[in-house]
Amino acid sequence: MGAGAPRGAGGEDTGGRGFGGLRASLSGLTTRGRSFLAAGIAAGLCAYVLGQGELLRVGLLLAALPLVCVLALHRTRHRVAGSRLLSPVRVAAGAEARVQLRVDNVSRIPTGLLMLQDRVPYVLGPRPRFVLDRVEPGGRREVSYRVRSDLRGRYPLGPLQLRLTDPFGLVELTRSFSSHDLLTVVPRTEELVPVRLAGETSGYGDGSRRALALAGDDDVIPRTYRRGDDLRRVHWRSTARYGELMVRREEQPQRSRATVLLDTRDAAFEGAGPDSAFEWAVSAAASTLVHLLEQGFSSRLLTDAGTAVPGEGGGFSSGGQESAEAAGLMMDTLAVVGHSDGAGLSRAYDALRSGGAGTGGAGFGEAGGDGLLIAFFGDLDDVQTELAAKMRGRSGAAVAFVLDAALWAGRPTAVEERLHRLRAAGWTALAVPPGGAFGELWRQAGNAPLGSGAAGGRA
Template identity: 85%
Template sequence: MSAGAPRGAGGEAGEAGQGGGRGGLRASLAGLTTRGRSFLAAGVAAAACAYVLGQDQLLRVGLLLAVLPLICVYALHRTRHRVSGSRRLTPMRVSAGAEARVQLRMDNTSRMPTGLLMLQDRVPYVLGPRPRFVLDRVEPGGRREVSYRVRSDLRGRYPLGPLQLRLSDPFGLVELTRSFSTYDTLTVIPRTEPLPPVRLAGEASGYGDGSRRSLALAGDDDVIPRGYRRGDDLRRVHWRSTARYGELMVRREEQPQRSRATVLLDTRQLAFEGAGPDSAFEWAVSGAASALVHLLEQGFSVRLLTDTGDSVPGEGGGGFSSGGQESAEAAGLMMDTLAVVGHSDGAGLSRAYDAVRGGGGAFGGAGSDGLLIGFFGDLDDVQTELTAKMRQRAGGAVAFLLDSATWAGRPAQGHALPPLEERLSRLRDAGWTALAAPPGVAFAELWRQAGNAPTGTGTSGGWG
């Protein structure tokens, strides 16, 4: 459900406790509890013994024990309890480790009071135990509200629901379960870190305002005025043009172009080892999310790119986010993508290289000041060379390298991959600001080091 006004989790659950025809009656009989079945069995046994022994009193007791569960089945079957349920999830998108609140509401829309109700919501095990609530008698037109909290340390998308309602008779002989039909989805996005405001090597102006600054320094000769229209701000009047044309002229609205940045995430399965919240891949995903949020806050037009060549947002507008409301929607789309991103089966970064190299859609053409930030796992000689070539299409490029051997706590296998320092050196020689990301390091600290490192001479921060 949305976080706004609660909507029915599946609408009305039909006539809770009522079935139609023989099928509904059979379903009600199947709802006999252990107590109800025991009563029925004891009643039948007592009636049989009374018939054999000729004991009328025992026969009456047996009939009472046998008929009572059947009366409860029929009564619960015929009772028209119309109960509607709703769920409110607040918020619908949370960071890993944060909590979300789920509020459930039950409304008795019938003219009869309900009996004892047990409410149960289905949730994945990673969100915690399945919540169960016992609701007392609900008067006609009344409502009951309960709530519970869910949290997960693992990013992903988790369904909540469907909601289940269990009705029982006052004696506890029969229980009927009714399920609502719809469910909500909780999106758990990666953890993000606040990053310090630094100027990365190769940026034209540091924070996406280079185009705006160029326009501001252009001077009056570059202004293209237009005629005054009713409602225009008088502060925009261009007096020199007004004197030249003999009528009131105003400056046009400036639409500065935003600086662009691409965040490249390596998702190849062979490039990472391990799983779980503390794995190298999860660190890379969290770092990419932090960089995306930071760059959007600083006014960049940003896109998320993976080794498969897929770009988020889509290809419309060159694959980059736009300003205003569209930028907020693009940010949500990128975070939702990172919430569910997994390992790819690819063996190389050729598709990502093609996406970075492709025309003006990547960085606006050769010589552009676009920023490229990459998060890479293990790189062999071929992939290191391919990554080095990506620098040619970017005004600035920062690479964070994660070594599987270091993260797994085992000796490096030099025969399989070049040493980490060699990979870093080759990227720096190509113009990258390359840094190693060891286990336990805070991404904010690496980001600060990337801002202090000269172009193409990034350091490993003192870590192997």
Template identity: 70%
Template structure:
């Protein structure tokens, strides 16, 4: 909601507000000294004792002088925070470095630092610092750790100042804060060759020729460091400035990682739940394929994809794309969607080179939707979480229905692997290497050789 900005308070109002806050920060000792000084001054006036008046003025002036010095010092202390690193996997430690600088010409008194952190990261850290000399600085650090992924704000940093006599305590809260990103755990996966992978785009060897392809006929302006042998003289004469031929960017095999986030498809909560296993698996597969030169995008049941249509996942450094995917998976939550139709609509718009899906519980209708996704992809691998096993309610009829869903997916051409509690993703990833199903057959056959492009690099 917009509106007229409120007038800023003038310097006099800020000084009066700071003075009131400083007087309110008097400790019991400071209040006692001030009360004793006022009482001594009143008695000296009544009794006519000038020496007692001097003592009263001294007692009353001491806490007031401490207030004035501390009030000036409060705005001469700077604080900063640094995270190392700012993005960590779940169940890993990150160290927070705090720094306090005294930019005044006077030494500080006793300082107490307190940083605000969410309760899931651990207890609130507190530090006591002794006197900081003029122009000096102090650095302290503490560790934070979370078993749950997400983004957690750190701060603001609070600084409590105390004068050497203990007459006054003032608290200053800095406005800045930092964010710690806890991403899903990424497991290293073995290098495998997924059978049938090349069927999504044709002969994989044609794509590899792009690495040594012809130069793009569209020139660009000369940049410092460009090889002069790449100067395009015809364009240089046309535009009146030095132009060079652009090198063709190699085309990379596309891969889509589908993550089923439907709330009704996953049971349980916490770091050991089925949903967290699926999120960690999606992160592991995405990072693994990016390291192998794939163009990877993350797709959820809601139809949203990262990188988006403009990003494409094919441009830019793979480490930047990996960071974007991990940041997205760090905050992904359950969706209220009841089906996978929106994800299917996104997939039917193009031909995928490789499709890796992490699916929750499926009914007959959603199994049919997933089966149709296979028609638009080359190789398709599905990690299907067994909801009955994860909920510890394994029943005979439920297990039979689950096996029937797997059979239907395999008949549609999916490499469908069941996932139970405690399953190892690298072990399942190796199983995907040796399992291959063809549309219309439910039997699995070994595919030790193949001409498809590699999903995990050469063995």
């Protein structure tokens, strides 16, 4: 629930009282209210000059009516609580989210006419407005509206504005609640079929295929004894060494690792909008991450800037609930990712070599660091092609989807030459045509021929 309730105990805003608040409420007089007040003052002056008592009573009535309305609305304004419920807080581009607004009257007197208005970015649609009739003491009113966006991003909702009017239309006061909620619009994802991905190399004899194991060596590092541990797992050598009871950790299967590399260089892409090459790459990277996590891979998102998401544990996701949290973190990152100012892929290369952007994991040239690498490249020149070719590990499978700027713009291109150089280094490299279906390209990557010394993985 969005914290849309006003500050103070019991939904009461304690900061708007006093003479300052009354002066602000007086500014809410409408044209009709100001006219009544002016007419009452004029009638009172005329009654004093002419000595007409009846006219003085009329003037007092005209002047008192808007003032009484100001006092009533001033009290009501600070005794109305508002809240917001956003469901869900994370949606895919083009999908709808539901926003529910609730207004509670916590005072002992009924409210007048209420007008609700929630502030939303123009990308999500028109600003919603609602009119609520009288709310009884202790009563509640709920209204809802829907928002959607075709553009990924993070959009604030709120603050909620409440406008109160009296039955005579003499006063109109506006109340703004301070809190807001965030709607995260993540890239669209496409369901992918499981395929066996493999690299390709040359000059090493016959080709071979090795599946990426989803189980590895037992974790035999001992830990401190905890109540309820089986005494048969006591590690006596560590117990004698540390002077306290130590037990062997439970067997933990080692998950296969996968890295999704997203090229975000501004110089590597042309155009903008939902149909641009960069948005295609972001959506394809999101689809790949979701698919890999569903297949049991320990995955991470890496950009050309060398930053890895999630950032802990070598940059890779863990299992169970932590994997779901890592997936949400990666999707949130893709929701707001933009172009980088980097001119090359050197920082991504260094992150792969070190095993996770300085997090201390195994790199692609070290034992245990081999894993599946799926890259989405923009435009590549000779230097960046050579650097990208070196990113492939010694035995890990590597797949590259190249979004050549000239190909997307319909100009002559040398993308086939770039693909040939990547394939010679062991990559499974595919050129992405303008608006190509990623699911079909994914299947093509799974049907790519194997070269010698290549490793494959069921993905």
